[in-house]
Amino acid sequence: MKLTLPLFYLCFVAGLLAAITAPAPRYFDRTAAFQPDVATVVLLGVGTPVPHPSEFGPATAIVIGERVLLFDAGAGVMRRLAAAGLPINGVTATFFTHLHSDHTLGYPDVILTTWVMGRRTSLHVFGPPGLQRMTDHLLAAWSEERAVRVDGLERGTPNGYAVTVNEIAPGVVFEEDGVRVTAFAVSHGNWRHAYGYRIDTPERSIVISGDTAVSEELERVAAGCDVLIHEVYPVVRLKPEDRPGGELWPHYMRAFHTSDEEVGAIAVRAGVKLLILQHVVRMGGTDDELIAGVRRGGFTGEVVIGRDLARY
Numbered sequence: 250m251k252l253t254l255p256l257f258y259l260c261f262v263a264g265l266l267a268a269i270t271a272p273a274p275r276y277f278d279r280t281a282a283f284q285p286d287v288a289t290v291v292l293l294g295v296g297t298p299v300p301h302p303s304e305f306g307p308a309t310a311i312v313i314g315e316r317v318l319l320f321d322a323g324a325g326v327m328r329r330l331a332a333a334g335l336p337i338n339g340v341t342a343t344f345f346t347h348l349h350s351d352h353t354l355g356y357p358d359v360i361l362t363t364w365v366m367g368r369r370t371s372l373h374v375f376g377p378p379g380l381q382r383m384t385d386h387l388l389a390a391w392s393e394e395r396a397v398r399v400d401g402l403e404r405g406t407p408n409g410y411a412v413t414v415n416e417i418a419p420g421v422v423f424e425e426d427g428v429r430v431t432a433f434a435v436s437h438g439n440w441r442h443a444y445g446y447r448i449d450t451p452e453r454s455i456v457i458s459g460d461t462a463v464s465e466e467l468e469r470v471a472a473g474c475d476v477l478i479h480e481v482y483p484v485v486r487l488k489p490e491d492r493p494g495g496e497l498w499p500h501y502m503r504a505f506h507t508s509d510e511e512v513g514a515i516a517v518r519a520g521v522k523l524l525i526l527q528h529v530v531r532m533g534g535t536d537d538e539l540i541a542g543v544r545r546g547g548f549t550g551e552v553v554i555g556r557d558l559a560r561y
């Protein structure tokens with residue numbers, strides 16, 4: 250059939266109206282496929298600042314029934330949420346461990362892409378002091394787009410990009426239907442505010458280290474938890490780097506991060522059941538070297554090297 254010009258416009262307008270009036274989609278949302286009310290860990294990105302093609306920026310989802318708690322938002326986080334079958338029009342809440350760029354590069358993606366994908370309610374984010382300022386700057390950076398999306402033919406939801414920022418101190422920061430999230434201070438070099446999180450659910454307790462050097466507070470908070478998700482580097486690979494300032498590299502790593510041997514010792518003392526290693530600063534180290542380091546630290550329990558999109 251040849252489409253006459255008036256008929257073409259009629260179809261165009263009908264399509265546009267259908268798009269405007271359709272209910273907000275929850276694209277890719279397959280949270281129903283997860284065990285109801287059992288907390289599942291989904292590693293969305295296990296990477297570091299290194300733009301590794303198969304290790305996206307740091308991001309971890311904890312899925313409990315329909316609820317999705319997102320911890321950090323590294324580069325590519327929205328693509329990874331889609332790949333994991335999780336909602337791309339807004340998660341239940343987002344928590345930041347600290348404001349290093351590798352953990353926050355996906356934050357504007359979370360704010361804006363969820364909006365474009367149909368978000369209508371405010372995004373709830375939690376994190377250290379400075380998060381409000383970062384959020385204000387991000388919203389300002391994309392201010393030109395908002396008028397185009399809202400007033401133009403896309404008819405974007407006004408205020409669908411809204412963010413409710415909670416700058417938090419250590420303590421219980423989220424509690425809802427038997428799910429509790431507790432922030433605790435960790436030691437990440439000269440960051441004044443860096444947090445780890447403990448997530449308690451009726452079935453499981455999970456601790457996320459964030460970026461940290463050896464932390465007594467983490468060890469105390471992680472005592473008896475089911476799953477410890479911890480950052481790591483292979484100590485046998487640590488040496489000065491061949492670049493200006495590279496002689497300080499080992500000092501930097503010890504002040505900001507935790508070695509495999511140290512993680513092993515922490516996991517033993519905390520009595521964790523499953524240790525998941527992620528945010529691996531490899532320096533050429535292999536998985537076997539990392540596992541051997543954890544064993545030298547004394548941990549004999551289950552330990553895995555995290556991969557993007559793995560579930561536990």
Ligand SMILES: [Zn+2]
Nearest residue numbers: 297349351460
């Ligand atoms: Zn990091």
Ligand SMILES: [Zn+2]
Nearest residue numbers: 347349437460
């Ligand atoms: Zn960091």
